[in-house]
Amino acid sequence: MNTIWPQLEPLLANVQKPARYIGCEDGSQQPDHRPDRAAWLLIYPDTYEIGLPNQGLQILYEILNERSDAVAERTYAPWVDLEASLRAHGLPLFSVDTHRPADAFDLLAFNLSAELVYTNLLNCIDLAGVPVRAAERGPNHPLIVAGGHCTYNPEPLADFLDLVVIGDGEEVVGEISEVVADWKRSGRTEGSRAQVLRELSKVSGVYVPSMYDVTYDGEHLVAVTPRYADVPERIEKRTVADLADWPYPKRQLVPLTEVVHDRLNVEVFRGCTRGCRFCQAGMITRPVRERPADQVRTMINEGIRRTGYDEVALTSLSTADFSGIEKVVADTVNDPTRTNQVSVSLPSLRVDAFTVGIAAELQRGRRSGLTFAPEAGTWRMRQVINKLIREEDLYGAVESAYSQGWRRMKLYFLTGLPTETDEDTLGITELARNCAEIGRTHNKSASVTVSVGGFVPKPFTPFQWFGQNTVAELQRKVNLLRDDARRSRGVQLKWHDPKATMVEGIVSRGDRRLGPVIEDVWRSGGTFQEWSEKFDYQLWVDSMERHGLSIDWYVYRHRHEDEMLPWEHLSAGLHKDFLWQDWRDALNEVGLEDCRWTPCYDCGACTGYGIEHIVASARPPAGGSQGTGQDLSRGSMVPVTLLTKPSTSSTPSPTAPPVTPLGAGV
Amino acid sequence: MRVRFRFAKLGKVRFTSHRDVARLWERALRRAELPVARTEGFSPRPKMHFGLALSTSHESLGEYLDVDFREPESASLDLAGLPGLLTPLLPEGLTVEAAAPIATSDTSLQQAVTICSWTIEALGLDVAAANEAVSALLARDEVMVTRQRKGHDVTDDIRPYILHLAVIGPIPGVLSPSGDHTIAPAGSLLEAELATQPRGLRPAELLAALEPPATEGRVRRTHQWITFDDARTEPLSVDAMSTMPAPARAS
Numbered sequence: 001m002n003t004i005w006p007q008l009e010p011l012l013a014n015v016q017k018p019a020r021y022i023g024c025e026d027g028s029q030q031p032d033h034r035p036d037r038a039a040w041l042l043i044y045p046d047t048y049e050i051g052l053p054n055q056g057l058q059i060l061y062e063i064l065n066e067r068s069d070a071v072a073e074r075t076y077a078p079w080v081d082l083e084a085s086l087r088a089h090g091l092p093l094f095s096v097d098t099h100r101p102a103d104a105f106d107l108l109a110f111n112l113s114a115e116l117v118y119t120n121l122l123n124c125i126d127l128a129g130v131p132v133r134a135a136e137r138g139p140n141h142p143l144i145v146a147g148g149h150c151t152y153n154p155e156p157l158a159d160f161l162d163l164v165v166i167g168d169g170e171e172v173v174g175e176i177s178e179v180v181a182d183w184k185r186s187g188r189t190e191g192s193r194a195q196v197l198r199e200l201s202k203v204s205g206v207y208v209p210s211m212y213d214v215t216y217d218g219e220h221l222v223a224v225t226p227r228y229a230d231v232p233e234r235i236e237k238r239t240v241a242d243l244a245d246w247p248y249p250k251r252q253l254v255p256l257t258e259v260v261h262d263r264l265n266v267e268v269f270r271g272c273t274r275g276c277r278f279c280q281a282g283m284i285t286r287p288v289r290e291r292p293a294d295q296v297r298t299m300i301n302e303g304i305r306r307t308g309y310d311e312v313a314l315t316s317l318s319t320a321d322f323s324g325i326e327k328v329v330a331d332t333v334n335d336p337t338r339t340n341q342v343s344v345s346l347p348s349l350r351v352d353a354f355t356v357g358i359a360a361e362l363q364r365g366r367r368s369g370l371t372f373a374p375e376a377g378t379w380r381m382r383q384v385i386n387k388l389i390r391e392e393d394l395y396g397a398v399e400s401a402y403s404q405g406w407r408r409m410k411l412y413f414l415t416g417l418p419t420e421t422d423e424d425t426l427g428i429t430e431l432a433r434n435c436a437e438i439g440r441t442h443n444k445s446a447s448v449t450v451s452v453g454g455f456v457p458k459p460f461t462p463f464q465w466f467g468q469n470t471v472a473e474l475q476r477k478v479n480l481l482r483d484d485a486r487r488s489r490g491v492q493l494k495w496h497d498p499k500a501t502m503v504e505g506i507v508s509r510g511d512r513r514l515g516p517v518i519e520d521v522w523r524s525g526g527t528f529q530e531w532s533e534k535f536d537y538q539l540w541v542d543s544m545e546r547h548g549l550s551i552d553w554y555v556y557r558h559r560h561e562d563e564m565l566p567w568e569h570l571s572a573g574l575h576k577d578f579l580w581q582d583w584r585d586a587l588n589e590v591g592l593e594d595c596r597w598t599p600c601y602d603c604g605a606c607t608g609y610g611i612e613h614i615v616a617s618a619r620p621p622a623g624g625s626q627g628t629g630q631d632l633s634r635g636s637m638v639p640v641t642l643l644t645k646p647s648t649s650s651t652p653s654p655t656a657p658p659v660t661p662l663g664a665g666v
Numbered sequence: 667m668r669v670r671f672r673f674a675k676l677g678k679v680r681f682t683s684h685r686d687v688a689r690l691w692e693r694a695l696r697r698a699e700l701p702v703a704r705t706e707g708f709s710p711r712p713k714m715h716f717g718l719a720l721s722t723s724h725e726s727l728g729e730y731l732d733v734d735f736r737e738p739e740s741a742s743l744d745l746a747g748l749p750g751l752l753t754p755l756l757p758e759g760l761t762v763e764a765a766a767p768i769a770t771s772d773t774s775l776q777q778a779v780t781i782c783s784w785t786i787e788a789l790g791l792d793v794a795a796a797n798e799a800v801s802a803l804l805a806r807d808e809v810m811v812t813r814q815r816k817g818h819d820v821t822d823d824i825r826p827y828i829l830h831l832a833v834i835g836p837i838p839g840v841l842s843p844s845g846d847h848t849i850a851p852a853g854s855l856l857e858a859e860l861a862t863q864p865r866g867l868r869p870a871e872l873l874a875a876l877e878p879p880a881t882e883g884r885v886r887r888t889h890q891w892i893t894f895d896d897a898r899t900e901p902l903s904v905d906a907m908s909t910m911p912a913p914a915r916a917s
Contacts, residue, residue: 010840010850010883013723018681024757089849090842254693256679256757257686308693308755341710 002033004091005099011089015082019257020048023096026254026307029061030098031071038180040064040072040173041095041105041142045112045120046530048076048096052253053261055315056148057111059248060169070177073097073105077120080528083127093127102128106180107143112150112157115456115507116500116530119522121146122160132519134162134210139188143180143196151207152237152284153459153567156507158209159515163200165207166570167237167284168270170246172205179203201231205238207570214512219553221511224569236571237284241611243270243291247299254307263311263345264303268296268328272317273596273613276375276387277586278414280458281317283579284572286605287613288596293324300332304342311343319346323617347371370401373412376420377427383589384419386582391431398435402442409448411435415477416455416469416501418586425477428452429484429491436490447490452481454501456508460572462582464565467558468505474498499537503529505555506540511566514554517543573605594620667740668772669748671731672764672902675720676886679759684719687760691731694755701739717775717901718782718862718890724869726887730775730901732768764902775901781829781859781891786869787837787883788876789853796833796854799876804831813871820865824875827867830859837883853883 012018033039042061044051051057057074064072073095078086086092093102102108108128110121122132130141137144146154147165154164165172183196201208211231215223226233240246252264269290272282291299300312312332316322329344374389376382382389401409413428432450439446454474457463469477478495485493507514520543521529521536528534544551559565561580568576578601582592595601596613597620606612675687682690692712695702704710713734720726735743744751749762756762772778788796803809809828812821839852860867873880891898 004843007840007843007849012681013882017683018723019683019686022678022681024678024759026757089847090844256682256690258689305697308697310696 027251051076069181109145112148122522156510156514207235371410381424465559573608575604677759701736703734783889788880827861
């Protein structure tokens with residue numbers, strides 16, 4: 001077997017947390033590599049603790065290993081101590097499953113969920129012994145692939161990636177495997193690399209940056225043109241039509257050492273149409289596709305039995321919106337056949353849908369932390385971002401939680417949103433103060449932790465035209481909040497470094513000219529930039545300057561309606577005029593309803609691909625304003641076309657069959 | 667009922683920490699749906715009592731864990747079947763060797779164990795050099811060493827901790843894939859018996875005290891011993907069948 005374990009083993013005794021590099025997890029696989037099987041190395045370019053739980057990577061790991069023409073192993077970015085040791089001894093990046101060298105795989109597939117890991121991607125490619133620039137690779141080098149939410153604007157990484165997958169990955173990884181297995185069987189001869197890339201560019205949802213020429217007029221991008229007639233002008237995202245067909249992961253990995261989100265995760269639905277205008281995930285993952293409640297129950301029961309976890313998280317972008325969520329939670333917590341207690345956690349709770357019922361059920365199991373995300377401090381600001389939570393809904397939810405015995409809660413907010421005034425900013429601490437006060441009526445030591453992130457405009461959102469707040473402006477707002485929080489009993493404030501927010505802004509909406517900047521930062525040692533102790537703001541600023549690129553132009557300026565955006569040759573289905581109208585509506589403080597319970601406003605995500613929402617209940621969840629902008633007090637049925645499961649005949653478009661990014665899941 | 671488990675930790679899983687192993691056991695016991703007793707309170711934990719911590723990356727043939735089971739369900743536990751039930755639920759390399767009931771009044775593992783036997787790879791010392799270094803060390807009446815304990819430097823005589831030390835053979839080095847340089851140097855394999863109380867002597871500290879000092883390679887704990895009078899016993903011997911009565915007690 002091709003493994004570097006004998007050489008690696010002596011090095012592991014001298015690195016921090018060596019269990020990150022041994023594999024051996026329950027659920028890990030030792031696939032049989034063969035000359036006719038495309039070998040994928042799935043890479044999460046951050047530490048094992050952060051990457052292991054990633055559901056998207058785990059889903060693809062299983063799907064690929066079930067195929068007869070593919071095998072998949074996993075790896076994560078080695079921490080700096082092991083990296084130095086590997087380099088000192090001439091050892092390459094390796095898979096954690098069989099410790100096979102990375103360059104013995106046909107595809108190195110990265111999951112990109114955050115901008116600050118881009119330099120780690122370059123570092124992993126280099127550590128694999130592969131040239132970081134795509135143009136310098138030969139037939140013996142693996143193909144470098146990326147997927148995940150960040151790849152909706154892959155342009156800053158265009159110089160380094162051979163191919164990019166846009167959208168859900170479940171189906172497209174199979175189609176890519178077929179092409180690559182053929183290439184492998186043919187012996188990967190000289191000159192065949194360009195050929196296989198050309199072939200791959202025809203797979204729906206696959207973008208091959210080297211097949212496109214980019215034209216600028218001065219600083220403005222004016223065209224992205226395919227170099228060949230058979231290469232598509234526009235790359236459409238992939239969407240799996242029905243989550244019921246993809247009950248993955250079936251054997252969730254259970255790590256030997258501590259990781260984040262160390263619990264059973266069951267994805268209850270994908271997509272969200274609440275329409276929060278800052279939220280890229282909610283825009284690019286449409287439509288809503290609920291997993292059937294029975295399948296959710298089966299996945300919970302089998303998962304708990306198999307893993308031994310005592311906590312299950314029901315994941316999605318807004319889990320309280322799942323039809324019949326209360327029943328699923330109740331059934332899980334109260335299952336009489338289980339000898340051990342199981343607690344349920346619901347990440348991404350919308351405060352308005354947080355009913356007393358769910359709180360009571362959750363409390364019966366062990367109590368986990370409670371997090372709410374009002375996102376903005378005033379009603380006006382929440383109208384701008386279309387997160388229409390009324391204060392009384394939040395207070396109702398908070399009252400409910402504290403009265404059931406919780407003592408601490410976390411509130412998430414964004415600052416630096418479009419049209420934000422100081423009054424809006426200070427609304428954050430005011431809300432938190434009021435929540436803490438409610439808490440104190442139940443418990444003297446009640447406290448509220450406020451977590452504030454700087455807003456970064458993302459591609460394919462109505463805010464993609466907005467000029468991000470400067471570092472100085474964000475810092476000023478953080479200072480306002482910090483001073484106000486100090487005066488507020490029971491309120492603790494945490495904030496994201498405004499400088500890191502700026503760097504995220506550079507790559508979030510950047511173009512191909514940023515490639516040399518990212519490469520520079522990496523070459524200067526700038527890895528693990530998402531770790532505050534490793535983040536180096538000056539490296540980025542200096543590198544931008546060295547390459548004659550203006551931070552003001554890329555990050556801070558408002559963009560024009562007629563300006564070509566660097567990701568316009570990619571499509572998330574959303575019509576540009578829909579997004580522009582929603583941007584105008586935002587500035588006018590006009591809300592937009594949730595189309596899962598109201599008539600379609602044709603954003604393009606369903607109509608373009610011939611797919612629809614799959615929602616079990618036509619009725620919005622009870623209680624509060626629900627953020628739908630509707631008067632829900634009547635509680636009447638909202639007219640809406642619903643499919644329990646689309647039949648194959650009613651789901652046309654085999655060309656754009658509806659896809660999990662390489663970074664699927666939540 | 668309190669049950670003492672003996673298990674081995676060998677191979678890749680040696681890189682997990684003591685805490686990791688505790689969590690792996692907790693999960694395996696849950697998966698086996700065994701009636702483990704739990705602490706009272708807001709966040710109940712299973713009642714498990716571990717012995718002397720084994721350093722991350724060290725292997726062991728004899729690790730111990732005491733688990734309390736609920737009454738009255740514990741009466742129907744199939745003790746003999748426990749090793750076979752739990753081993754498949756633990757990662758490869760963690761192997762349950764034996765299980766037997768003990769009295770809850772027994773001294774805790776951490777206090778009861780006074781000696782550990784080890785095999786230790788001393789890298790950088792060939793057998794001749796190792797023999798010389800070991801003889802020189804054993805010939806000294808006092809070996810004053812400064813080491814870290816709980817964040818503080820302590821200086822004491824480690825000679826009394828060294829109950830036995832011998833060179834048992836050579837071990838090969840590890841070369842890089844290209845074969846042109848050494849990743850881990852060759853050396854010698856030592857066997858040692860080291861006292862655990864009051865402070866304990868770690869294998870790396872022992873190697874550092876040799877003249878010249880050696881680098882630590884693979885380390886394996888082979889036994890833990892409870893001594894009383896002049897006799898020594900293991901907390902649970904491998905051949906102690908699970909159905910056998912509790913072993914003699916030190917207290």
